[in-house]
Amino acid sequence: MSEEQTCQRCGETVELDQEDFELFERMHPECFHFAFEHDLNKPGLSVDENCGDDACPAGA
Template sequence: MHDLLFTVPGDEFPFTASVVVHVDGPRHVVRRTAGGDVHEVECTADDVDRVVDEALEALLAPIQVCRACGTPSASPDFTAVFERMHYICFHFEFEHGDADRDQACGLAGCPAG
């Protein structure tokens, strides 16, 4: 039997929001709490990574941390348009190719240009 507890960075006990992952043999339960709301999902070992990722994203959603550089974003289009990344991080990760980051890659809007 194993339990993992994830909390919002900087939140102190008693935690206002958390994700608990409970594994007991083949049984996997992911429980997310926020205030008084509790959302619990029972899943298989094959699905636990996806379910935990979704729960952690929901836990941190108000913070909106860039998954490439780890810094916050205030953009309302942050999560949907650029796959939870700043535009610059997204561009260098997926669009810039092998071009040097200090040189424009040729795409319109390249931040290196």
């Protein structure tokens, strides 16, 4: 049985390979995006708004 991986941002379980989980700073890919990438170009951008990144989960 594998150890549970918990997202550092939202606290939910993350179902990724451990390697990928580490790559995303122990977060969901979406949470990583919101934490580090989402408001880089537009500081303070709401998580409901798309930031223009192809990987953005918001406002799709």
